Amino acid sequence: MRLFNKSGLFLPIKGEPAASLPSEAEYTQTDRIGLLGVPDFPGLQPSMMVQEGDQVQAGQLLWTDRKNPALRVNAPVAGTVSLIDRGARRILKSLCIERDANQEPPAASARLKAENPQKIRELLIDSGLWTSFRERPYDKVPQADSAPIAILVTAADLRPLAFDPAPLIHRHTEDFVAGLEILLQLTEGEVLVSELAHAKLPVPANARVRKLLIEDPYPASLPGLVMHRFCPPTLQHKVWYLDWQDVIAMARLLRKGERDLERYVALTGMFDRPRITKLIPGADLAQVAVSELSGDRLQQNWRIVSGSVLYGHLAVSMPAHQHWQPGISQWLGRYHAQVCALKEGGPSVFANWLRPGWNQFSNLNIFASSLIPKKTFELNTLRHGADRGLIPLEIYQEMLPLEIPVMPLLKALIVGDTEKAQQLGCLELGEEDLACCTFACPSKYDYSAALRANLDRIEREG
């Protein structure tokens, strides 16, 4: 129950990952690895370096982007390219590699020589780690020669069911600090690290490194909201951001020559044991679902989401025992540190609008459940309502703690008024930033999709 407005979304969903940290050895391996095209890299126009049936080595180049040669995606493991999944208008949806179990992972090479910033950029691009960076405006992987005025490291995560990165960063203190020092060589501006109040993150002693305090609730930790407060990107001022795990991976690569692919990922929602584990980007989530959902629960309808429940991609939608569905991108996304199992769909209820709703959740106090303090819900993927005209309630402004009025921005995005949207600051935002408005909207609009359409048009038309 909330009577007064504190900006942000409180989502009381069940399935928090266990607080205990995973052991160093914990790692969930899958037989197939799939690399996502468009879902991870909006606007990707790939030039493919491999074909279906090719044998690939770990680290071999799979594709680059015609518009951005710095965007290089390498094979994480050795194996056979079993499927290149193309969508409408030949967009690349995903590429699947059948892991070759006999191939040993390549041994770490010697320490790489990264004596100047130019060399660092080259090493990061070659290794595929360059795609860790994303650049605002437009929210895409930066060009090789782009010069950001700031690089933001997101080390605070307030997404629903996300895990707290701080204890894990402390586990890798040395690499994290070294990684930040590498970032300092890529910008002449500041390196910003977002953290929660209790985190006390280790950072190098350098005047150009600054910690930013992030406070509850979601979406305050999202890069767009952090930038909005501390380093607003404009057409002249580009800002990069990346996840803390990629900072550590960069340090490992440049200091020790290790290709570190494993990422901490939280299994959340209706999984048997919600917890933090390690997966590599591209891991087969259908296989993970089968091993992490047991007994009768396997027969139910599930949706496995890669990424946050508010902004991720649908990986698997099925009774989990049906394996392998070509055409569905059942892979862990490049930028995702969370996998969530949600109940797919729900019952059709007679005269639902008249019922008190003891078990239904809304941010508005329109259900009787709002009278029970701290109630949590098993939320399902029902849409809860039909498409209707936009009703500009106060809820939209409450969702997004921005300095600009939110409603005019959302309206401009919906009608595709790119000029107005640009004035109102849409270039600072990424699709995920608007996910909470999409969640809350009683008229069931999708503002993330509207933002991407507007950004694409602005980029195309200049």
Place this chain on the structure above:
Amino acid sequence: MNFLKKQLDQARPSFQAGGRFESLYPLFDVLENFLFSSQKVTSGRTHLRDGADVQRIMAIVWVATFPAMFWGVWNLGHLSLVAMEAAGISSVSDWHAIPIELLGGYQAGNLWHELWFGLCYFVPIYMVTFGVGIAWEAIFAIVRGHEINEGFFVTSVLFALCCPPDVPLWQVALGISFGVVIAKEIFGGTGKNFINPALAGRAFLYLAYPASWTGDTIWLGADGVSAATPLGLAAEGGLQQVQQHYSLAEVALGTIPGSIGETSLIAIGIGAAILLYTRIASWRIMAGVILGMTLTSLLFYWSSSSSAVASIPPHWHFAMGGLAFGMVFMATEPVSAANTALGRWIYGAIIGAMVILIRVLNPGFPEGMMLAILFANLCAPLIDHLVTESSLKRRLGRIEQLYRVKS
């Protein structure tokens, strides 16, 4: 329930693309959604959606009008029967007599008779409003291929509640038609209207047929009896004349003549509490109205104006007429109100100031709420524009400063 669901499932194909009644799909859609919650699942990148939908929100606003509605219905019957008894009139002379005598009677003080009397006047008004309005909605939805918006449930009940009891039904039909068609549908339907449809319809009738919408004879059922509203009395002789007829407690409780829904401050207060708790209505707008109304009326109260109404203190203004009803249910209608946080304060304050200005300075209309809200509706886009511009300017200044310091 299963039987109903099966029927719907069987009927669906003929309403979908390629079916016999394809063009009537909006009707099927609204009926289906009304009976059963949809089983559609989320698509796109956001996998969870809030339980709130327009249907539920409108249902709650609709329910929030109930206290005012039931109070108003009883109050109408009560005042009419008491007045008839006093005037020695034994029965109603028009068609209303048929249902009244069928199930009730004319005994003042009998709760059922009073309630039934009120219902016999209110229900026909509501039925005509609803029937004619939904017909227009359906015609537009079918012709233009958009959905029927549940917002109409609210529009219709609000329109019916701000009618005087004795209004001719053909005028009701005309008014709601004007409201739905001219004020809403020609702009694209709910969500795209820039003035409140219920108020637009009422204003149209008020200006076109003043005889049925003003005066002392329209506030009670039955011919030959009359009662002056507090606002009417105030326009003649100021606060003193009001107090000769009604105490403040009576005005606040709502045992006074007026439009059906507007009389009881307490019943409207219950509705307001529902809307504020659920956070459907904007508290900023309500606070703005109270602020603007209080300041403006105090200004007149302390000045030595010659107008009789000028001497009325703010709490009397608040209790009388349609101010509270308009503030809670009409001014907070989000589509035609301002859309920015500061804008909502300003929008509310304009309504509050305007209603007092009309009441005090305008000799023609004793009531000003309706016109004040319509005026503010017209101002809302301008308010939003100015608020947005100024916050953008502030933001640009901040960004510039940020980067100047850095470089």
